[in-house]
Amino acid sequence: xxxxxxxxxxxxxxxxxxxxxxLEEEGYAVQVAGSATRAVADVGACDLALVSLTLPxxxxxxxxxxxxxxxxxxxxxxxxxxPAQGFTARAVGAYTFxxxxxxxxxxxxxxxxxxxxxxxxxLEQLTAARQAGSATLNLEExxxxxxxxxxxxxxxxxxxxxxxLGLHRPTLYSKMRKHGxxxxxxxxT
Numbered sequence: 001x002x003x004x005x006x007x008x009x010x011x012x013x014x015x016x017x018x019x020x021x022x023l024e025e026e027g028y029a030v031q032v033a034g035s036a037t038r039a040v041a042d043v044g045a046c047d048l049a050l051v052s053l054t055l056p057x058x059x060x061x062x063x064x065x066x067x068x069x070x071x072x073x074x075x076x077x078x079x080x081x082x083p084a085q086g087f088t089a090r091a092v093g094a095y096t097f098x099x100x101x102x103x104x105x106x107x108x109x110x111x112x113x114x115x116x117x118x119x120x121x122x123l124e125q126l127t128a129a130r131q132a133g134s135a136t137l138n139l140e141e142x143x144x145x146x147x148x149x150x151x152x153x154x155x156x157x158x159x160x161x162x163x164x165l166g167l168h169r170p171t172l173y174s175k176m177r178k179h180g181x182x183x184x185x186x187x188x189t
Contacts, residue, residue, distance in 0.1 A: 004117055005029045007046035009039040009063070010079060011056055015100055019050060019079075022106040023113060036063045043067050043074070048116050050098070053080040053089060061088050068093045073123060075116035095119060107163075115166050144179040147172070156185040 006023055010016045011034045023030045031046065033039040036058035043049060049067060053060025064076055078089035078097035086097030095116045098104065103112075122142075146165065154160035162172040176183065 003027055003029075004047040004113075005031070005045060006113065007031050007033060007039065007042055007049045009033045009036070009049060009055070010052040011035065012052070012054075015052070015079060015104065018104045018106075019109060022109040025106075026110055026113075028113065036066075039063060040066060040070065043071050046074070047120065048075050048077070048113060050077045050079055050113075051089075051094075053078050053082075053085045053097075061085065061092055064089050064094050065092050073120065075120045077112055077116055111163060111166070114164065140179070143175065144181065147175055147179065147181060151181070151185070158183075 006028045008016055008019050008023075008030060010019070010032070016032055020030050020032060031042055033042050036055055039049070039051065040063075051060060051064055051067065053064075055063065060078065060080070064078060067076060068074060075095040076089075076093070078086050078094045079100060080086045080089070080097055081100050083097075083099055086094075086099060089097055096112060098108065098112060103109075147161070150161035150164040151158075153164060158172055159169055162169045165172065167175070173183075175181075
């Protein structure tokens with residue numbers, strides 16, 4: 001079960017409802033802000049923000065910029081009916097975007113949220129390692145561990161692990177070979 005605090009900034013209940021339902025069922029604590037003013041007030045307590053780019057009281061891209069100004073490093077997922085707006089939000093610092101209505105599936109919502117939070121955690125680890133004076137991070141070993149964790153989380157279901165990692169299955173197989181990870185779960189010793 002997932003844990004984390006997610007702020008959903010959206011005025012449209014038809015969009016808020018599926019987001020909130022999927023996230024809460026997965027174990028996330030969800031807070032909804034229906035306006036930019038409320039979002040700015042609530043952003044300090046969240047681990048991830050899902051931000052509508054079509055709010056009635058502000059330009060969504062400006063709100064993304066404002067939230068990142070208050071919380072640098074906060075992963076923000078833009079919500080938009082127009083991909084061009086989503087790409088603009090990414091250009092100012094959003095992690096990614098969900099295109100409504102077709103990206104509002106439970107699987108897509110949960111995958112994007114998990115990936116954004118994992119990205120945040122990895123950036124925090126990188127920052128901590130740099131502050132600790134670590135000369136190098138073994139990225140190869142981190143990738144190997146991420147693959148093994150995804151395989152364990154999905155009980156070695158490669159399709160599910162690839163989905164968790166945001167990879168295509170052939171790419172996962174290639175990375176498994178590269179890291180010497182067997183195709184089948186090793187027997188317990």
